Structure formats: C-alpha cells, structure tokens
Amino acid sequence: MARVIVDRVLARDKAAAAPAGATGLDPSLVAACSRVLANLQNTMGHDGCAALLERAIAQTLSAHPALKHVVRIGSQGIELGGAVESPDAREITAIQVAIEAVLASLVEILVRLIGEDMTIRLIGDERPSAPADENRAS
Amino acid sequence: MSVSSASVIRNITTGVPGLDTVLGGGLCEYSFNVIAGAPGAGKTTLVQQILFANASPERPALYFTVLGEPTVKMMRYQQQYKFFDTTMVPSSLRFVNLGAEAISENLDAVLARIVAEVKSSEPAFVAVDSFRTIGAHLRGGGESSELSDFVQHLAQELTTWEITSFLLGEYSEQERRHPVFTVADSILWLSEDVDRNSAVRKMRAVKVRGRAPMPGLHTFRITSAGLDVFPRIPEQQRARVVRTKRRLRTGVPGLDDMMNGGIPVGDVLMLTGPAGSGKTTFAAQFVAQGLADNENCVVAVFEEFPEAYLARVKTSPVDFGEMIALDRLAVIYLRPLDLSVDEMLSEIFAAVTRTGATRVVIDSLSGFEIALAPTFRVDFRESLYRLVGALTATGVTVLMTAEVVEMFAEGRWTSERVSFVTDDIIAQRYVEIDGHLRKVLAVVKMRGSNHATDFRSYEITATGAAIGESLAHYRGITTGVPTLASSAT
Numbered sequence: 001m002a003r004v005i006v007d008r009v010l011a012r013d014k015a016a017a018a019p020a021g022a023t024g025l026d027p028s029l030v031a032a033c034s035r036v037l038a039n040l041q042n043t044m045g046h047d048g049c050a051a052l053l054e055r056a057i058a059q060t061l062s063a064h065p066a067l068k069h070v071v072r073i074g075s076q077g078i079e080l081g082g083a084v085e086s087p088d089a090r091e092i093t094a095i096q097v098a099i100e101a102v103l104a105s106l107v108e109i110l111v112r113l114i115g116e117d118m119t120i121r122l123i124g125d126e127r128p129s130a131p132a133d134e135n136r137a138s
Numbered sequence: 139m140s141v142s143s144a145s146v147i148r149n150i151t152t153g154v155p156g157l158d159t160v161l162g163g164g165l166c167e168y169s170f171n172v173i174a175g176a177p178g179a180g181k182t183t184l185v186q187q188i189l190f191a192n193a194s195p196e197r198p199a200l201y202f203t204v205l206g207e208p209t210v211k212m213m214r215y216q217q218q219y220k221f222f223d224t225t226m227v228p229s230s231l232r233f234v235n236l237g238a239e240a241i242s243e244n245l246d247a248v249l250a251r252i253v254a255e256v257k258s259s260e261p262a263f264v265a266v267d268s269f270r271t272i273g274a275h276l277r278g279g280g281e282s283s284e285l286s287d288f289v290q291h292l293a294q295e296l297t298t299w300e301i302t303s304f305l306l307g308e309y310s311e312q313e314r315r316h317p318v319f320t321v322a323d324s325i326l327w328l329s330e331d332v333d334r335n336s337a338v339r340k341m342r343a344v345k346v347r348g349r350a351p352m353p354g355l356h357t358f359r360i361t362s363a364g365l366d367v368f369p370r371i372p373e374q375q376r377a378r379v380v381r382t383k384r385r386l387r388t389g390v391p392g393l394d395d396m397m398n399g400g401i402p403v404g405d406v407l408m409l410t411g412p413a414g415s416g417k418t419t420f421a422a423q424f425v426a427q428g429l430a431d432n433e434n435c436v437v438a439v440f441e442e443f444p445e446a447y448l449a450r451v452k453t454s455p456v457d458f459g460e461m462i463a464l465d466r467l468a469v470i471y472l473r474p475l476d477l478s479v480d481e482m483l484s485e486i487f488a489a490v491t492r493t494g495a496t497r498v499v500i501d502s503l504s505g506f507e508i509a510l511a512p513t514f515r516v517d518f519r520e521s522l523y524r525l526v527g528a529l530t531a532t533g534v535t536v537l538m539t540a541e542v543v544e545m546f547a548e549g550r551w552t553s554e555r556v557s558f559v560t561d562d563i564i565a566q567r568y569v570e571i572d573g574h575l576r577k578v579l580a581v582v583k584m585r586g587s588n589h590a591t592d593f594r595s596y597e598i599t600a601t602g603a604a605i606g607e608s609l610a611h612y613r614g615i616t617t618g619v620p621t622l623a624s625s626a627t
Contacts, residue, residue, distance in 0.1 A: 044209040045235030052210070114213045117224040122233075 002108035005120060006100060009036060024092050029099060030078050036103065038075035039124040049075075056106035064098035066091065073102065147348050150302060153191020153221075154184065156367030156484065160341065160356050162349035165324065168300050169347065170293045172269075172318055174309040175328030180339065180360050181306040182212065183219065184328070185265050187364040188304070190221045193230040197262035200255055201233045204240045205271040209233060221364045232259065240272055245288040248272055252292065256299050263302050269318065270307035286317035293321045323347040329355075336476040336511040341367065357478035368480035371528050386497070386535055389427025390420055392605025393564075396581050396590035401562060403496075405585070406526050406536045408503075408557060411566030415577060416598040417539035420564075421499045422451040422458075423602050424537050425467070428497040429456045434466045435497040436489045436534075438482070440505025444469040447501075453600060468493050476511040479521035483528055490534060498529060502539040519558075526559045542567075561585040566596075570619050571612070578609060 013028035013035070041049040053073065061067050069091070072079040078099065110119040148167040151158050158164040165171065165188075173181045186201070193199035203209045213233070216222050227233070234255055239247040256264065266272070273285040296303045305318055311327070319325060325344040330337050339358050343351035358367040385400035394400040401407050401424075411417050425435045439447045447469060448458050461467035468489035472482055486498060500506060507518050514521050529536050538560070557563055563582040568575055577596050581589040593615045595606040612620040 041235075043233045043235060045203070045237030047237055048209055048235065110210070113210050115217060115224070118213060118217060118227065121224060121227045 001116060002104045002111060005107050005111075005116075005123075006104045009103070009123065010100070025078060025080070025099075026096055029096055033073060033099065033103065034075050034077055036106075036123045037073070039122060041075050043122050052106055052109060053102075055109060056102050059105045059109075060098065060101045064094070064101050066094035067098040067102065069095055070099065073099065150192060152188045154187050154365050154367060156356070156358070156369050157184075157365070159369040160343050160352050160367055161324070161346055162343075162351045164349075165302060166346075166348045168297055168302055169323035170296060170321060171302070171304050171324045171326070172322040173304055173306045173326050173328065176310070176330070177308055179328035179330060180358070180365060181328060182207075182216065182267055183360060184326075184365050185267065185304045185306055186216055187219070187221045189231055189263055189265060190223055190226060193226060193263055195229045198229070198259055199231045199263035199265070200259055200261045201231060202236050202252065202255075202264070202266045203233060204236045204266065204268055206268050209235055218362065219364050220362055236266075236272075245273055245284060249288060249291055249295070253295050256295065256301065260299070261301060263304070264296055265304040265306065267306040268308060269305035270309060289317045289321050324349075324351075328358075331511075331513050333512040336513070338476055338478060338511045338513055357480050359481065366484075368478060368484045370480050371483060371524065381533075386424075386433075387427045387431065388420075389423035389425075389430075390596075390603050390605060392594070392596075393420075396594065396605065397562070397584060398588045401535055401537075402584075402587060403535055404530055404533055405561040406530055406538065406559060407562040407564065408538050408540055408560040409564045409566070410540045410542050411579075412542055412568060415566040415568070416596070416603050417541070417566065418447075418450065418501055419598055419603045421501050421537055421539055422454055425458075425497060425499055426451075426454045426456040429458075429461050429466060433497055434493045434495040435461075435499065436468045436470065436486060436493060436495040437499040437501060438470045438472055438486055438506075439501050440472055440509050441502060444471045453602065465493055468495070472506075472509055474509060477509045478511065478514055479525050482506070482509075483525055486529065487532075490529075490532065496534055498534045498536045500536065500538040502541055504541045523559050557583075562587075568618070569615055578615060579605075 009032050010028060013031040037049060037053065040052065044052070057067060057073075069080050070078060080095065107119060107123065110122070114122070149163055150165040150167055152161070152164060173185055175181050189199040189201065203212065217224065236248060236251055239251045252264075252266075273282065273288060305322075307316075307318070309316060309319075313319075322345065324346040327342045327344050329340050329342075331340060339360065340355040341358055342355050343353075352369055354370045356367055356370050358365050360366075381402075381404045384403045385394075385397075386403055387400050388394055388397070409417050409420055421437070425437060428435045437447070442450075448462075451458055458467055458469070462469065470485050470489055472485060489495065490498065503522070507515055510518070510521065526536065542565075560583070562584045564579055565582050566577060566579045569578050570576070577598070578593045579596055580591070580593045593609040593612070595609060597604055597606055609615060609620070611623050613623045614620045
C-alpha cells in the first residue's frame, strides 16, 4: 500500500520533469521528496518530521546500503557526498531505489500511526475525495 | 429620524450538543475565545469538534499546534472521534506546527508565522493548541509585558482578518491574571471533579461577551462522538405548561376511585414501598393505561436492563415491545455511577420530545440516586427538585417509585428527603393479619384534591395489580400488626 502511494507521488512529479541536477538524481524524485517533507514539516513541525525520517532511514538502511552516500534528505532537496560525488549510472540507480524505499517506509509508518487517508492528505498526494464514512457523525 | 446602525454580531453554532445553550445561543463571529483547563480536560476535542462542524473549503480553519503533544499522536487519537472527517483535511482544516518558532522563544517569530499562514489561507477559524506553551520561557511567565503585547497583537490581527479564534491552554483558576484572559471575548473553563471513585467533567462559561451565558457548572461527557454538554437547567428558565383539571387513569383497578378519579395531569406522584411490594407493576400498568389511552410514555429504569424490564412487564395487555417499535414508548436505561442530574434530564427530555410522551415513569428514585455521581448524591434533594421542576414544566405527568427499607413496625411511609417535590404520594407496605403477610396501601397525599383515607389491601397476580377491600375495620395498620376494631368483632 505504501509503495502504491509513493509511486503515485512520484508519478505526479514526473509530469514536470526537469533536467537532472548536479547529483544526477532523477529531478522528479528530488521534487517529490522535497514536497512530501515540506508538507510533513509544516504539519508536524521540524522535529516531528525529522523523527519520522530518521526512523524511515533506519528501517531501510540494511536493505539499501546505497543510502550511506546520501548526506541529507529534506524539504530543501537531497544531497549526496563522499565517493559518489561523480556517481555512475548504476550507483545513481541504487541511490534512487534506496530513497524511494525511504519514502515508502516513511509512508508506511505514517499509515500505521494515522491511517492511509490522513497520510495521503498530509503528504499532499492528491486523489479524488472519497465520500465521507457514513458512520461518521455530522 | 433615528436609525440604528449597530453592527449585528452573527452567531456561530458550535455543533457541540448542549454547548450553544450554555453559551447563550452560540459563539459570536470573530470572537477571541479561550478554552482553559487541566491536561485531559477535553480542550482539544472540544475545539476540533467545533472546527469540524463549521469549517469548509470556503471558510477554512487553521489549527496551529505548538509544543507538547506530538502532532502525529494528536491526529492518531483525535481521528477516533466520529466528528473527525479526514476528507476535510487539508482543504477545510489544515494543521500547522509552530514548534520551531516556539522553541526559538521569539514571540515575534511566532506572530509572524501565524500572520503569514493567515494571509495565505484566509481562514474563518484559527485555533492555537496549546497557547500556554507560547511565552512560557519569559521571565514573569504569564504576567510579562512581552506576552501581553503578543496577545494584544495576535487578537488584533485575528480580529482584523475576521477570524473566530480559539486559544487552548492548561491554565488553572489561579492564573486568571494571564493577559489572554483580559483580551478574550469568551472563556470556557473545563474541569473534572473527582469524588471517591467517580469523575465528573464540568464546564463553566466564565465570560461570554455579547451573549448571556447560562451560569453555573454544566456537566459534560466525552464519547466517541465527542463532547455532549448537559446544560444546568434551572426550573424557572423553562416555560411552564398551563395545568388542566383532567385526570389520568392509573391502570390499576380500584386505584382511580381512591384518587378521586385518577392522577391530575401534570402531577408528580411518588409510589413508595418495600422490596417486592409491586411498585414496578403499578408503574407498568400506569404506562400500559397511557398507551391504551393513546398517550405516549417514557420509562427511565436504573436497576435493570431494558430487556429485563420488558420481560418483567410482558404480561401487560399492551405489547411494550411493539410500542417501542412504533416510537410510542421509550425505555431509557441509565445505570452509570457517574451521571449528573442534567445528563439524565437531557436523556429524558430527548425521549419525551421524540415520542411526544405525556407520561414519564422513573423507576426508581433509589436507583437514580445510586446512578448519580457521589458529588450529586450529596445534593440529591436539589437534583431531584430540578429534575421534577424541569419535567413538570413541560406538562408531563410523572410517576416515580421509591423503595423504603423498613417493612414492618418501624416503617416510614415516604422518604422524608424527597417527598417535598411530589404532588401525590401513595404508600405501600406489608402488614400481618391473622398470620398472613398482606399488602396494603394508602393515598397519603394529593395536593389540592380529595382522596380516600382508608387503607386498602391489594393483590399482585399474573394479570397485574388490583386494589382489594378496605381495611377500615382494622386498627393499628401503621404498626404493621393490625387488629380488628372492636366494632367489627
């Protein structure tokens, strides 16, 4: 479920594709990350968002060692460092997959905490409004 | 020519059951409201309930969280309430965290962020939760001039932007000098009374500019639907129904004759007796007779579940279950041990209004007293006085049962603590006659009406209660061991 949400978030930014930046990362991925994290930061504050991100990275790191090349992920973008200052295509792909996994992990945590619907609304993933639950009081 | 040019303050209904009555009609539009109380008092739930009831994409709400409970946790729990409609987030209600600005301890930064968000969203409603954490670092705390300036500026900005705002804070009554209370247009204080094992939530409208709030402490309950407020209803605030001379049939053969034709409409009748004397049977017959006479009824039971009550009265010629299905009869079950009299009144009024009932049975007062929170039991007479006053003001006729503990010689006929609220009293008791236990009753009191003064025996059979012979030829019935009068031997 988290993966589906992340794919939808990424697809939204693909439409406005821009040339790759200095990091060589897919600009739609960078834009999606920035947008999601800015939205979360706005709602939950810097500390709340940082705590979520930290846990998402911790959950993802062992399966995606390429994450160690990522110096920073935040609302301002993604910064790479160390040996991947001039990364090759294979490394870039591995980093991108890792970042997508972090996003998926972050969404998964949020879904567990506040539910899918609320998560989608907080990260700014637009989709047609579902009718309100009939059981809810007006 | 004089033309009034006074501005009209539009009313905002809160969407919280009972709260508008407490506030004197609702909230004033563009008012600056403070919701104060200890942690866990229900401040966040109350304000979110109001916002979800009022916000829309055209009139959105901004909910600023500051320091304290993490936003994600607040959302997790608040979502459990039925009023929390996730489809309204963020188009109608947007959550914004001010943690970074608050941590910076720079009130100008906090104000600038709030104003920036207000300019960008143009909300109709703003909430700051918790306002208490803003400026908490300042020397002098709540009385510092810096905080006072901040509050003034914030109120100025929010009013200028035509915003109805809510500031939530963990304040105590001792902190009434905090500048926010001076600036506030209304102050709602939430509290919790803990007495022995019970806890009763209460609220007080300390100040409501532009409205005449209902004075006193009002109880409220938090359920999955949110807050439900039970306004404290003084009897004199309800329009009284004009009494008629009509009488209602009791449904107990022979009893109407003792009561000069039945119970006067609008009266409060108390039926007292020891355990097993047939009080519930009499009350059920009163209900059955009402239903047969095309009157609708409400029965409030405290000592047993509605299913058990209905099983007990199934021998009635009227099918109570069918009457419930037709909404001609409501059986209300009120058993919690932390009820307030206002909560009970609210339940009964709702049932009376829904069914159009003219007969109300409270079975029993003893159960009602136990169901009340200890804090209300202390004032049981006052609680009962308000209950009876409010009920009879609507014109309904009330039959209450009350258990007296003593069965024989030392017995009291009525409960002296509560009989003052009644118009009519019928007392049942056991006596021993010729070695047999007999049930007898007497009409002790009928306000403004003649009634029989002799004791009568009565029987409870499979078909119900029926009045039997007069015991006028016995002496010493009140002792529990009567003897035949010498003239009868």
